[in-house]
Amino acid sequence: MSAWNVSDWGKCMKIRQEVKRKIVQIAAFGFSNSYLCNFAGGQLYKGRWKQFCNPGMNCYSCPAARLSCPIGAMQAVSGSMNFSVSFYVTGFVLAVGVLFGRAVCGFVCPFGLIQELLYKIPFPKKKLWKGFIYVKYILLAFFVLLLPVIHTNELGMGAPAFCEYICPVGTLEGGLPLLATHPELRKVVGALFSIKACILALTLVGCLAICRFFCKVMCPLGAIYGILNKISLYHMEVDKERCISCGQCHAECPMDVDPVKTPDSAECIRCGKCTACCPKEALALKFRFMDFR
Amino acid sequence: MDWNKGSGWKRQAARGLVFLAAAGMMAWGVYRGEMTVMLGKAVNVCLECIGLG
Numbered sequence: 001m002s003a004w005n006v007s008d009w010g011k012c013m014k015i016r017q018e019v020k021r022k023i024v025q026i027a028a029f030g031f032s033n034s035y036l037c038n039f040a041g042g043q044l045y046k047g048r049w050k051q052f053c054n055p056g057m058n059c060y061s062c063p064a065a066r067l068s069c070p071i072g073a074m075q076a077v078s079g080s081m082n083f084s085v086s087f088y089v090t091g092f093v094l095a096v097g098v099l100f101g102r103a104v105c106g107f108v109c110p111f112g113l114i115q116e117l118l119y120k121i122p123f124p125k126k127k128l129w130k131g132f133i134y135v136k137y138i139l140l141a142f143f144v145l146l147l148p149v150i151h152t153n154e155l156g157m158g159a160p161a162f163c164e165y166i167c168p169v170g171t172l173e174g175g176l177p178l179l180a181t182h183p184e185l186r187k188v189v190g191a192l193f194s195i196k197a198c199i200l201a202l203t204l205v206g207c208l209a210i211c212r213f214f215c216k217v218m219c220p221l222g223a224i225y226g227i228l229n230k231i232s233l234y235h236m237e238v239d240k241e242r243c244i245s246c247g248q249c250h251a252e253c254p255m256d257v258d259p260v261k262t263p264d265s266a267e268c269i270r271c272g273k274c275t276a277c278c279p280k281e282a283l284a285l286k287f288r289f290m291d292f293r
Numbered sequence: 294m295d296w297n298k299g300s301g302w303k304r305q306a307a308r309g310l311v312f313l314a315a316a317g318m319m320a321w322g323v324y325r326g327e328m329t330v331m332l333g334k335a336v337n338v339c340l341e342c343i344g345l346g
């Protein structure tokens with residue numbers, strides 16, 4: 001047997017880190033979507049868990065969903081007759097974000113896992129043009145925060161505009177399974193569904209070509225957690241004395257972040273690929289008082 | 294060991310303030326009954342979510 005060298009050690013660390021992360025992602029996906037039998041009849045889970053939000057994106061109209069989607073719930077409450085702001089959901093998202101930042105995206109978001117699996121399918125891989133990462137902030141401000149409050153009907157109720165006009169997660173997880181099992185819904189399919197189906201198709205092709213295309217370009221929840229990455233308890237630290245500027249971390253990053261230059265980048269999903277590949281152990285992801293390196 | 298200081302006092306203060314505000318918002322939202330509105334929406338098929346809205 002040949003002796004292990006540094007590169008074997010590096011590969012082993014990377015695999016260990018990725019296996020641990022995948023186990024957490026699959027467990028979170030399973031917990032969020034545990035009512036798989038509902039797909040057969042096309043009904044929704046109606047129990048008490050739906051009073052609580054999922055920290056990641058998971059449509060509450062998905063038959064298997066146990067929890068509520070925070071982006072859908074935020075718009076539903078702020079667009080309702082009685083309320084114009086959702087303190088409960090906004091508070092939940094801020095609390096989760098200030099503790100974990102975008103580690104939620106890297107570890108527990110169900111749609112994050114779906115995108116990572118899609119990216120494994122053989123397809124010409126591309127890099128995203130950097131300017132597109134700002135689209136998600138426009139979607140958050142305009143479709144999630146503004147439109148449900150200002151675009152109301154005569155009863156004072158606003159539509160959940162992001163869900164209605166954009167969200168490919170809802171079309172994939174809720175729309176397609178429900179249309180497949182409900183002939184009466186198929187009869188009312190119109191132009192709006194065609195638009196949303198096109199957005200879904202573009203998103204899926206984007207995810208085949210670009211790692212986490214939806215997270216990078218479109219996700220309003222990722223935009224909120226990304227802003228909170230700057231102050232979150234779980235964060236990245238860089239030992240500049242150890243770093244030899246080899247650039248391996250930047251090359252390895254699925255979100256195109258250079259963690260040495262911008263350890264608090266709003267794009268970093270705290271996946272740990274950079275910390276595992278660094279030959280000098282110059283990067284660490286940790287809570288403020290606890291070292292999880 | 295020269296880990297860069299990720300947490301200056303301003304960052305810590307911001308973190309504490311946001312967390313307290315978030316906890317207060319959640320409590321206020323629960324108190325005024327937002328969970329019921331959310332549950333009502335989440336247990337029925339959301340026509341907007343599925344693209345029929």
Ligand code: SF4
Binds near residue numbers: 220222
């Ligand atoms: S950016 Fe959005 S979809 Fe992507 S992992 Fe984060 S919450 Fe999920």
Ligand code: SF4
Binds near residue numbers: 252272
């Ligand atoms: S900077 Fe590191 S932890 Fe952040 S997304 Fe890139 S590889 Fe993952």
